[in-house]
Amino acid sequence: MSAVSDARRRGLLIVLEGLDGAGTTTQVERLAAALKAEGHSVLTTREPSDGPVGVLIRQALTGRVVLPGAGPLAPETLALLYAADRTDHLRARVLPALEAGQVVLSDRSVLSSLAYQGASLPMEWVEAINSHAIPADLTLFVQVSIEVAARRRAARGGPEELFDAEEKQRRISQQYEAAIALRGAREHVVRIDGDATVEAVTAACLARVRELFAREPGRAPVR
Ligand SMILES: Nc1ncnc2c1ncn2[C@@H]1O[C@H](COP(=O)(O)OP(=O)(O)O)[C@@H](O)[C@H]1O
Ligand SMILES: [Mg+2]
Helix, strand or coil: CCCCCHHHCCCEEEEEECCCCCCHHHHHHHHHHHHHHCCCCEEEEECCCCCHHHHHHHHHHCCCCCECCCECCCHHHHHHHHHHHHHHHHHHHHHHHHHCCCEEEEECCHHHHHHHHHHCCCHHHHHHHCCCCCCCCEEEEEECCHHHHHHHHHHHCCCCCCCCCHHHHHHHHHHHHHHHHHHCCCCCEEEEECCCCHHHHHHHHHHHHHHHHHHCCCCCCCC
8 A cells, every 4th residue: 555656646645633622523523514515526534444454443532441450451452443444444534535635634644643652662663664655745743732732622522442541642742743753744733723713713724724725736626
């Protein structure tokens, strides 16, 4: 899969990244709506994906899948599951859409693995097991303070996951910086001020997406 040439990539892959509560899910939906209104063909998706390994990961994160008698899955297992899910996600969803010339908006991808799994494992190993991942044409890193992310998670509610505790989020924030240092250029990372209003964040993201469209006029055309 790493042999996918740019020539086969007629569409554009845009990934949103950020701490839990940064607003990536909100912004994927809003960006998709804005781009569709302009006539672009858009696929929204997410990692972990909705494929079989992605479902397993979500169950592990919420404690519904454990090692009998031994508790949560090992960090190594989880990291390998994320990498495996990414393979499936690319094959089943992302590459077909790119080959069809769509704009793919993914809620998280490989930088999340580097940041989250890299928090308890060597980041170089996490990167190595993700060597099949194709780089994004643009990664919008929605940057929020730990406090804002925590407030938004609390307001959102929902099940408490493995990575929710505030101290862990601080560590993940540092890990994101290390991940961006390691792979940010390849993933075309730009930073977006995520502490701003929902509308302002969407506008900032859209400005970056329009710059990308201007740089790649042949890809992801308006129909
Ligand atoms: N820029 C923003 N300002 C205020 N609230 C926001 C903003 N972005 C998202 N939210 C709210 O914060 C919560 C978390 O947003 P969400 O998109 O689920 O974050 P993520 O997917 O990054 O974890 C949601 O309730 C959402 O409505
Ligand atoms: Mg989300």
